[in-house]
Amino acid sequence: xxxxxxxxxxxxxxxxxxxxxxxxxxxxxxxxxxxxxxxxxxxxxxxxxx
Numbered sequence: 001x002x003x004x005x006x007x008x009x010x011x012x013x014x015x016x017x018x019x020x021x022x023x024x025x026x027x028x029x030x031x032x033x034x035x036x037x038x039x040x041x042x043x044x045x046x047x048x049x050x
Contacts, residue, residue, distance in 0.1 A: 001022065001024075001038060001041070004037050004038055004040075004041035005024075005026070005034060005037065005038070007037075008030075008033060008034075008037050010026055010027075010030045010033065010034050010037070011026065011027070012024045012025070012026060013025045013026060013027070
C-alpha cells in the first residue's frame with residue numbers, strides 16, 4: 001500500500017494500525033487517485049476463483 005501511494009507521489013499524513021486494519025490520512029484532492037491506485041495494486045478487479 002505504501003509503495004503504491006508513494007509511486008503516485010501521494011503523501012501519507014497520518015497512519016493508524018490495529019491487528020486487523022491499516023488506515024491512513026491523505027489530502028482530500030488525492031482521494032480518488034488513491035482509491036484507483038490501491039484498487040489496481042491489490043488487483044481488486046479480479047473476481048474470486050472458487
